[in-house]
Amino acid sequence: MNSTGFKELFYDSDLILIIDKNGKVLYYDDYDDNLNMLKKENVIGRYIYELYPFFTREDFTVFRAMDKKEPILNEYQSFNVDGNKKNCLNNAFPLINETGVLGGIIISVELSSKSIKKKIKKASSRYNFEDIITENQEFKKSLEILKKVSKSESNVLIVGETGTGKELIAHSIHSNSMRRNKPFVIQNCAAIPSSIMESILFGTAKGSFTGSIDREGLFESANGGTIFLDEINSIPFDLQSKLLRTLENKSIMRIGENIERDTDIRIIASTNEDLEKKVDKGEFRSDLYYRLNVISFNVPPLKDRKEDIKVLVDYYIKQYNSILNKNITGISKDVLQILNNYEWKGNVRELKNVIEYSLNFSEEGVLNTDNLPQYLLKSVDSNTNECIVDSSLTTLVDNYECKLIKDALKICRYNILKTSEYLSIPRQTLYYKLKKYNCICQLKIRSKGHLILGHF
Template structure:
């Protein structure tokens, strides 16, 4: 029965995509399901047991989305690729890949792929993240996320500014998921990852014969087919192409390399930068007219060092996540380790915190992440030491001792007691207001987005 249910789930996925492949750490195919896989030329031969690069000789292993995900140890969603099958034929595909990780490390990966052609109308494929996936308790940031969610329904251009690792792609995905284009492709293109000599052809497409080896192929704007194009690290776009991008955005037309013909296209652009674009404009490294065109709606994600109150919440999230991935049962982080987290600068932001949690859970002996389990570069900054695990737990874990002065028995952590008290207050007020969220948020003195989050957290709405 379990196998039948698993097969049904796979079939539902394959209804949305062309192929699903599972490989081991060495790139050997362990599982393959296909619905019209135009790239595999093996006929009726099963590719199971083959190397992925033998199955698809158009790529080196390093060029495949699944290998990149395994190397990064995190999913890569909606990566756009142009696959040149022969001298005259190329296919545009979108790949999403997920690393398979256990307590020993990366053991393989899964990739699902869809050819871009025809009329796809399935939001399940292109909708990956939503605003609820952005973890924060910062009221100001929650308010701005609420505003951005409303703006998402329009087609206005959005520029997301934030340091590396703050979650810019998650925000871009969320905008697409809440837009009228959510059933269309969401194409991610990192401008810093493309060699400058290939940038123009990838973005705008090529005409056969325009240069040696050139074939007829669409660029990312044509391939989006009414969807969203996310240009990450737009600050890396060469000056020589910025004018062409501006014209494409202004007139909703593209001109392929080697062609004088304008092709009408329908798309929305979301751009992101990890540096101050205005500073690049002042330095003559970025066109001022393109900057103002992209900067219709500017959304700034503050660095983690300015969101210290989110560190505990994010840490709990990653501990829970890696408990499932690594088959662990870590329940908390020691007060000394958490103190170091609060003092650290987090130049790599949320991504760095995620990696620190994963690393620490691999070294933790018990149910608590201790100072000794942290990466060396963090421990070297500590100007304090832990005396014992029990001493450390007493600061943050269940306190099972009697306060003789006030005659109170504390059998729960402070956080648990605060949560219970908060839930009780919110439940009373929202019931009194007959579940009117606006009225309740005003009475409690908190933003509506914060109230929505807490109602969901406490299962009250």
């Protein structure tokens, strides 16, 4: 999101809330003074759980953004404040520096406000095809084809394992469609209870049930644009018929109404399960499946495009160098071999997390095996039954490095500064390795940096 878009997002928001990593409120503003019944002076310094006692941690968009360490955009949320039903579109961003996640910011738009048409248009796509990183020729070819058919009005079904980047694909399709200047609304079907999914998608009429109000659903609110139904495989079977009717008739009916309301919506759906198998099991309607699957796009798992690992690693190193204030220049050959032979069940998302982890345990230069998570070092390539780095090799490497450090300390007469310079590593790294290998059981440091009582 560029700076102009971010400013517009602030300008058209009803609520801005900033918390620290523990959930303490650092900043609060309710511009319309109707999204939350709490006043600013009663909010600062309190915990977000106190403000929304009906939420669990998993319910907060901002905490999930902090856990993922990446933004969550255009997420619908419905809740009650003092008996008043509120429906919001949330954008949450983690606040990160070199030490990790400091907190998060959530920016909410109230969907029931009169200005919803203007505001929801601000919730547009964030990525384009150029943002998709790949060196895999087959994947590149399929993306070029998808870019061309994005201008079509046909529905698209994106199929891929968890962590392959299906949402990135959906953003890109909308960005290249004729609807790119219209709303782009995202709803994860697995993230909301099935009991309220119908009201979220189709809206409600006043009096249809206790406490109900006239409210647009997501289809109505995003009229003219695109809805991305993530994890469509999680949609309840009894709701699938109503969704099918919406697709066939291009109209919706709010809960409690007998009025058909015309809609102009393109649907992009994604699934991390095989929908054909769910159809065979009677868990997913075949007619809905074929309606959604007009254009089908398969996102290959990372294990099938190993040539992307190095380019993705370089990209994430650059990204986390900036975030964590590091100066890592690349990875060693041993690390690249380990990454290339790993199965990557968590796909690109897992690789991103591994690079972030590794940078947190590195100082400068290239990433080596010491920086990788232990589960990677102990991994076994099931295809070749060859141990990538077995424990005996790791032990030998550790022992050899420990011996080098011991020898260097003796040569430098236990002067930490001179030893670090002799080994061409930062002092912090030397301290870390001394602690790691437990080379010294008693340590005392004078102001000049000499080790006293160094026992090996």
